[in-house]
Amino acid sequence: MKNFIGVLLMGVLLNACSPNNVQVNNELGKYFDSAGVKGSFALFNNGTGDFTIFNLNRYKDSAFSPAATFNIVQSLVALETGVVADEHMVIQLDTAVTMETAFKKAETPYFQEVSRRMGKDTLQFWLDSLSYGNHQIGKSIDSFWLNNTLKVTADEQLGLVKRLFFNQLPFQKRSHEIVRKMMLQESNANYQLSYTDGITVLENGKQLAWIAGWIEENKHPYFFVLNMEGVSNSPISQPSKELLRKILMNQGFFEGKR
Template sequence: MKKNTVLLITNSLLLITLFSCSVNKAKIDNSLKKYFDENKVDGCFTLLNNADGKVTVYNMQLDTQRFSPASTFKIVNSLIGLQSGVITNDTMMIKWDGIKRTNEDWNKDMGMTEAFKVSSVPYYQEVARRIGKDTMRRWIDSIGYGNKNISGPIDSFWLNNTLKISPDEQLGLMKRLYFDQLPFRKSVHEMVKGVMLQEDNTAYKLSYKTGWGFDEQKNNIGWQTGWVEENNHVYFFVTFVKAGKEEIDMKAVRKNITMGILKQLGFFEGKK
């Protein structure tokens, strides 16, 4: 029993080390604060230069706190769905349940690629139901995702502040996904990376997934997490936004902040 306990602790520490990025060596860049101030929100930004391992952070305190992943969980939901065979490929259709929702983009039959791009909550809730609690828990534990808590309904734990992950841990997940280091087939990694690609031109490639939800106090929280590639170099980034309870154009805010910061750091010109 003692040997098993030691082994479990060792494995858990290894997962934590692999899954998050070291913030001890991070360069704090407070000049990035202005992008959050301009959009009247709080938040943090983290960037990892894979070539030299250097990390740039604004607002370390938020970077290491855990929050609901909201729709960024669609990355992992897709990985588990594909690995388990619940999603057969990136065009697999799930029929619309006939319930009309505010987001008109969700009110139709669709495949995985479209569901990922329009961030369809109903599609991925059905995927989670088909995966089931036991299989979902096994994979969440295996990759060491955040607090690993998927208690309650199988189709809402990533939306209702049950499951939580920190921006730093999201950064670690992006790196492991990019380099096919998660415990899924290579083809599964490649398919999910394919649907994350948002911009592809001669100067750079930009891949990410966004998320928008609410914390326990009903404050808006938003995510934009992914990577940018220039001249065969990859940089991983996470933008986290925390706003008040008032209405907010989160889609515009998180994009303004992310693109503004990346431009300030010299991206999008093919010179990195």
Template sequence: MKKKSLMVLLVCSVCLLLLPLKEGEAREEERAEFVKYFDAAGVSGAMVVYDQKNDLFSYVNRQRCREGFLPASTFKIPNSLIGLETGVIPDADYLLPWDKQQRDFPDWNRDHTLRSAFQYSVVWYYQELARRVGAERMRQYLERIGYGNGDIGGRIDHFWLTGALRISPDEQINFLRRLHDNELPFSKRTLDQVKEIMLKEKTADYVLRAKTGWANEPADNVGWYVGYLETGDNVYYFATVLTAPKPVPADFTTQRIRITNAVLHELGIF
């Protein structure tokens, strides 16, 4: 009798595993084997990749993908959208003159357009953009698009760098999916211009749009690489976050992209 009951239990368990997911319910998998790339770089972190066609989330360190981090320069994506939509700048080629203040990165020490400021991640350009938008409109837009915790506490030109704004890798993916699908509350003209300046690489096989970010927090450095890769019949979204204690490792800035590309390659995407 006990053997029969055990057999019934095993059969029922297998049946449950084989049951299809409910409609609209995405699949998730933990890919712990990819932690090796973070370990080899001497950093902690997490990554999520979303395969749109197969409705599949692949995680490296699932728990941390729920945690919020300063968005740093990945905030240049919504900042660009908001700046264009409010009309504080007319288009992606709008030039702001350099204020002649010498900064650590030589590429920042010249005049920039939105397009070039995004490409070279020019902080001063986006700080001026945020000041022109103003706190009230910025707060309203972050609430409308549901960006992270929506908290712009701190200076209007610093809240994404040293302030209260936090976003998780999961939330980055959600934001990018709505951007790609034109589901954010912005005009098509605004969305198209931002997608254009996000372009990193275009080949016969894929189109890559992405942005890096680096926040120098009091305790840790936080590095981001987020974006999406369009192929002929699918879209793959990714969000990678790294953390490392100070002093920052010499190759910290390059590891964000290197780790992401390694995981995408092993997944057969890139």
């Protein structure tokens, strides 16, 4: 995907907008510190164009394996090519699993099988078409998004989910809609929270957690991406979700007042 904040900042310069549209919020670092991790966070208010970022350099310049967040791309491609008919299509693993279940639970074996069925040429075509990360597949068709071959920045992740929300990716509207439906995690009178998350292991042996998606309040979408690096021997999935919730609460979400 194109560098999202780079395009945004270029727009700020060309249109002589206030640089306050991009706010580096170091206060958010306290949530990472209290969790004993490092990382980055970004929130984009689509209505106003305001961008709140913690750890700007890591956000825009550091690339990592996308882990299960790559299931967004895999699902779109699988639906578009007919490899997967819809979110209810079952693949028999140890048990029968649908794409929707595999997506929500980040069940890697399902998407590994989908990847094998799509094949390298198809996946390479779409990685190139989307300009996704470094475009690299390498030799492992069923693990390249997990083993530090394919890498993507947090900025690119945010650009991907924003375009997904607005049907702006080069896929049919139906494919966008199915993936958005699978991403919905919470829905009530105050907000709708949609995201996908993933865990991988970096070359340094530490765990990396991603969460990318959006929160809607009063029909206004706000797009976010969390990137969190923790120690090698401690669970990181649930702490990353707790960290996301604390940050979103800090930004005034969950009460339907945004």
